[in-house]
Amino acid sequence: MDESAVPIERFEEHRTRLRAVAYRMLGSFSEADDAVQEAWLRFDRTDTGGVENLGGWLTTVVGRVCLNMLRSRKQRREDPLEARMPDPVISREDGVDPEQEALLTDSVGLAMGVVLDSLASAERLAFVLHDMFAVPFDEIAPLIEKSPTATRQLASRARRRVRGQAPAPDPDLTRQREVVDAFFAAARDGDFDALVAVLAPDVVLRSDGGVARARHTVVFHGAKTVASQAITFGRLSPFVRPALINGVAGVMVASDVRRLSVMAFTVTGGKIVAIDVLADPERLKELDASALDR
Numbered sequence: 001m002d003e004s005a006v007p008i009e010r011f012e013e014h015r016t017r018l019r020a021v022a023y024r025m026l027g028s029f030s031e032a033d034d035a036v037q038e039a040w041l042r043f044d045r046t047d048t049g050g051v052e053n054l055g056g057w058l059t060t061v062v063g064r065v066c067l068n069m070l071r072s073r074k075q076r077r078e079d080p081l082e083a084r085m086p087d088p089v090i091s092r093e094d095g096v097d098p099e100q101e102a103l104l105t106d107s108v109g110l111a112m113g114v115v116l117d118s119l120a121s122a123e124r125l126a127f128v129l130h131d132m133f134a135v136p137f138d139e140i141a142p143l144i145e146k147s148p149t150a151t152r153q154l155a156s157r158a159r160r161r162v163r164g165q166a167p168a169p170d171p172d173l174t175r176q177r178e179v180v181d182a183f184f185a186a187a188r189d190g191d192f193d194a195l196v197a198v199l200a201p202d203v204v205l206r207s208d209g210g211v212a213r214a215r216h217t218v219v220f221h222g223a224k225t226v227a228s229q230a231i232t233f234g235r236l237s238p239f240v241r242p243a244l245i246n247g248v249a250g251v252m253v254a255s256d257v258r259r260l261s262v263m264a265f266t267v268t269g270g271k272i273v274a275i276d277v278l279a280d281p282e283r284l285k286e287l288d289a290s291a292l293d294r
Contacts, residue, residue, distance in 0.1 A: 025066035027086030085208035086113030091244040109248035110276035111166040127158035176249035195227035200271040210280025
């Protein structure tokens with residue numbers, strides 16, 4: 001065997017998990033791939049012969065790379081408080097392929113990604129590595145220069161925000177789809193009362209339209225406000241294609257000419273509690289929606 005191939009094979013055994021970690025940290029496929037590549041370069045330059053848990057070591061390396069990328073990203077933002085819509089994972093309704101499934105660890109749709117992006121970088125790292133990938137706090141702590149106790153507190157704070165702002169969806173995908181179909185039927189018919197009926201009282205609608213808007217993400221709160229916005233979705237009905245968006249019921253809206261939006265719905269207790277819309281034309285052009293064509 002070519003000895004030069006051995007390090008590559010050792011690294012490739014962990015690539016899928018590392019990409020999942022990076023995606024959860026960054027919410028961007030391209031940045032996640034960059035982070036994994038940087039981890040490979042560091043691995044290739046390091047003597048890891050004495051590392052007992054290579055997977056754990058690589059996970060913390062990717063975590064450190066992602067932390068630096070997050071901090072750099074937040075420094076570049078005009079509005080550091082604005083959350084970014086993550087890149088959506090688009091799947092057919094009849095299932096998610098294995099590679100996509102690895103990206104969707106503990107997924108609650110795009111809603112969780114939006115909440116994660118609103119966290120401080122250290123909070124996000126502590127929560128993602130510990131709660132999603134079972135990395136012990138004493139291994140996370142050196143990455144953020146905190147004690148394990150302080151790191152635990154950061155993860156706990158992040159956990160409360162995630163649970164409060166990104167509630168877990170109903171597990172029955174069929175029921176989720178029924179509620180989403182009812183939403184679009186009401187929008188198509190211009191039935192305001194029917195729209196309000198499928199929305200939770202405190203529903204949140206978030207729409208990321210990209211740099212074309214003064215603020216990338218526009219947020220609406222409350223059933224009546226969201227229903228008023230949703231009435232305009234009726235004209236989109238002919239272009240709606242059902243899909244799973246990050247593992248929950250959603251749609252791709254696309255005409256024969258171009259993609260118009262991706263919409264993910266968080267359905268909890270039979271009501272829509274969150275609608276997350278990616279309508280940025282530049283990002284929509286780059287999305288991998290090939291699963292819908294199979």
